[in-house]
Amino acid sequence: MQVQSMFFKRRASEKLGDELLQANMRKAKGKFVDGRAKAVAEFGVWEEVRTHAAMVRDRALANLDAYLVEFEANATKRGAVVHWAETAEEACRIIVDIAAKNGVKKVTKSKSMVSEEVNLNEAPGGRRRAGGRDGPGRVHPAARP
DSSP states (O other): OOOOGGGGGHHHHHOOOOHHHHHHHHHHHHHHHHHHHHHHHHHOOOOHHHHHHHHHHHHHHHHHHHHHHHHHHHHHHHOOOOOOSSSSSHHHHHHHHHHHHTTOOOOOOOOOOOHHHTTGGGGGTTTTOOOSSSSSSSSSOOOOO
Protein backbone atom coordinates (compact mmCIF):
# COMPACT_ATOMS: atom_id res chain seq x y z
CA MET A 1 0.00 0.00 0.00
CA GLN A 2 1.33 3.40 -0.86
CA VAL A 3 1.54 5.95 1.91
CA GLN A 4 -0.78 8.29 -0.01
CA SER A 5 -3.67 5.81 0.07
CA MET A 6 -4.68 6.74 3.62
CA PHE A 7 -5.38 10.29 2.41
CA PHE A 8 -7.22 9.31 -0.77
CA LYS A 9 -10.80 9.96 0.34
CA ARG A 10 -9.97 13.35 1.86
CA ARG A 11 -7.93 14.44 -1.18
CA ALA A 12 -10.57 13.16 -3.61
CA SER A 13 -13.25 15.14 -1.79
CA GLU A 14 -11.10 18.25 -1.94
CA LYS A 15 -10.45 17.82 -5.66
CA LEU A 16 -14.16 17.34 -6.39
CA GLY A 17 -14.64 20.89 -5.15
CA ASP A 18 -11.77 22.31 -7.22
CA GLU A 19 -13.60 24.26 -9.94
CA LEU A 20 -10.53 24.73 -12.16
CA LEU A 21 -9.70 21.03 -12.04
CA GLN A 22 -13.31 20.07 -12.74
CA ALA A 23 -13.47 22.46 -15.71
CA ASN A 24 -10.26 21.04 -17.11
CA MET A 25 -11.53 17.48 -16.65
CA ARG A 26 -14.76 18.30 -18.50
CA LYS A 27 -12.77 19.92 -21.29
CA ALA A 28 -10.41 16.93 -21.58
CA LYS A 29 -13.29 14.45 -21.53
CA GLY A 30 -15.14 16.38 -24.19
CA LYS A 31 -12.08 16.50 -26.41
CA PHE A 32 -11.49 12.79 -25.98
CA VAL A 33 -15.07 11.73 -26.64
CA ASP A 34 -15.52 14.14 -29.54
CA GLY A 35 -12.12 13.30 -30.99
CA ARG A 36 -12.79 9.57 -30.83
CA ALA A 37 -16.20 9.96 -32.44
CA LYS A 38 -14.66 12.06 -35.23
CA ALA A 39 -11.86 9.52 -35.81
CA VAL A 40 -14.34 6.62 -35.92
CA ALA A 41 -16.51 8.51 -38.42
CA GLU A 42 -13.52 9.38 -40.63
CA PHE A 43 -12.29 5.79 -40.57
CA GLY A 44 -15.39 4.61 -42.37
CA VAL A 45 -15.04 0.88 -41.83
CA TRP A 46 -14.66 0.98 -38.05
CA GLU A 47 -16.80 -2.06 -37.22
CA GLU A 48 -15.06 -4.20 -39.83
CA VAL A 49 -11.66 -3.24 -38.40
CA ARG A 50 -12.85 -4.00 -34.86
CA THR A 51 -14.15 -7.37 -35.98
CA HIS A 52 -10.88 -8.17 -37.74
CA ALA A 53 -8.84 -7.06 -34.71
CA ALA A 54 -10.94 -9.32 -32.47
CA MET A 55 -10.29 -12.26 -34.82
CA VAL A 56 -6.54 -11.56 -34.75
CA ARG A 57 -6.60 -11.37 -30.94
CA ASP A 58 -8.60 -14.61 -30.66
CA ARG A 59 -6.25 -16.41 -33.07
CA ALA A 60 -3.21 -15.21 -31.12
CA LEU A 61 -4.71 -16.41 -27.84
CA ALA A 62 -5.74 -19.75 -29.35
CA ASN A 63 -2.16 -20.29 -30.54
CA LEU A 64 -0.35 -18.57 -27.70
CA ASP A 65 1.72 -21.63 -26.86
CA ALA A 66 3.21 -21.71 -30.38
CA TYR A 67 3.82 -17.94 -30.41
CA LEU A 68 5.61 -18.11 -27.06
CA VAL A 69 7.88 -20.90 -28.29
CA GLU A 70 8.58 -18.90 -31.45
CA PHE A 71 9.36 -15.82 -29.35
CA GLU A 72 11.75 -17.83 -27.18
CA ALA A 73 13.58 -19.19 -30.23
CA ASN A 74 13.95 -15.74 -31.79
CA ALA A 75 14.95 -14.05 -28.52
CA THR A 76 17.49 -16.78 -27.72
CA LYS A 77 19.04 -16.43 -31.18
CA ARG A 78 19.61 -12.77 -30.37
CA GLY A 79 21.28 -13.51 -27.03
CA ALA A 80 18.38 -13.21 -24.61
CA VAL A 81 17.61 -15.69 -21.87
CA VAL A 82 13.94 -16.56 -21.55
CA HIS A 83 12.62 -17.81 -18.23
CA TRP A 84 9.40 -19.81 -17.99
CA ALA A 85 7.15 -19.78 -14.93
CA GLU A 86 3.94 -21.70 -14.40
CA THR A 87 2.78 -19.72 -11.39
CA ALA A 88 2.94 -16.16 -10.11
CA GLU A 89 5.05 -17.33 -7.19
CA GLU A 90 7.54 -18.99 -9.53
CA ALA A 91 7.78 -15.83 -11.68
CA CYS A 92 8.49 -13.73 -8.59
CA ARG A 93 11.10 -16.21 -7.37
CA ILE A 94 12.87 -16.13 -10.74
CA ILE A 95 12.93 -12.32 -10.78
CA VAL A 96 14.13 -12.02 -7.19
CA ASP A 97 16.80 -14.71 -7.77
CA ILE A 98 18.12 -12.94 -10.88
CA ALA A 99 18.37 -9.70 -8.94
CA ALA A 100 20.08 -11.38 -5.99
CA LYS A 101 22.58 -13.24 -8.21
CA ASN A 102 23.51 -9.96 -9.83
CA GLY A 103 23.94 -8.06 -6.58
CA VAL A 104 21.03 -5.74 -7.24
CA LYS A 105 20.50 -3.36 -4.33
CA LYS A 106 17.75 -1.15 -5.72
CA VAL A 107 15.17 -1.57 -8.44
CA THR A 108 12.97 1.12 -9.90
CA LYS A 109 10.26 -0.18 -12.20
CA SER A 110 7.43 1.36 -14.09
CA LYS A 111 3.87 0.38 -13.35
CA SER A 112 3.31 -2.88 -15.13
CA MET A 113 0.26 -5.11 -15.41
CA VAL A 114 2.50 -8.17 -15.32
CA SER A 115 4.19 -7.14 -12.08
CA GLU A 116 0.77 -6.39 -10.58
CA GLU A 117 -0.71 -9.70 -11.77
CA VAL A 118 2.07 -11.73 -10.14
CA ASN A 119 2.21 -9.47 -7.05
CA LEU A 120 5.90 -8.80 -7.57
CA ASN A 121 5.96 -5.94 -5.06
CA GLU A 122 4.78 -8.31 -2.32
CA ALA A 123 7.11 -11.18 -3.27
CA PRO A 124 9.20 -12.53 -0.37
CA GLY A 125 12.55 -10.84 -0.63
CA GLY A 126 11.23 -8.61 -3.36
CA ARG A 127 10.16 -5.55 -1.47
CA ARG A 128 11.77 -3.38 1.10
CA ARG A 129 12.19 0.31 1.53
CA ALA A 130 15.37 0.94 -0.36
CA GLY A 131 16.74 4.26 0.70
CA GLY A 132 13.63 6.33 0.58
CA ARG A 133 11.10 7.35 -1.97
CA ASP A 134 10.96 8.48 -5.55
CA GLY A 135 8.39 11.14 -4.95
CA PRO A 136 5.37 11.04 -2.66
CA GLY A 137 4.44 7.53 -1.64
CA ARG A 138 6.56 5.72 -4.19
CA VAL A 139 8.60 2.99 -2.63
CA HIS A 140 11.30 1.33 -4.68
CA PRO A 141 10.84 -2.45 -4.81
CA ALA A 142 14.26 -3.98 -4.27
CA ALA A 143 15.71 -7.45 -4.15
CA ARG A 144 17.74 -8.41 -1.14
CA PRO A 145 21.39 -9.01 -2.04
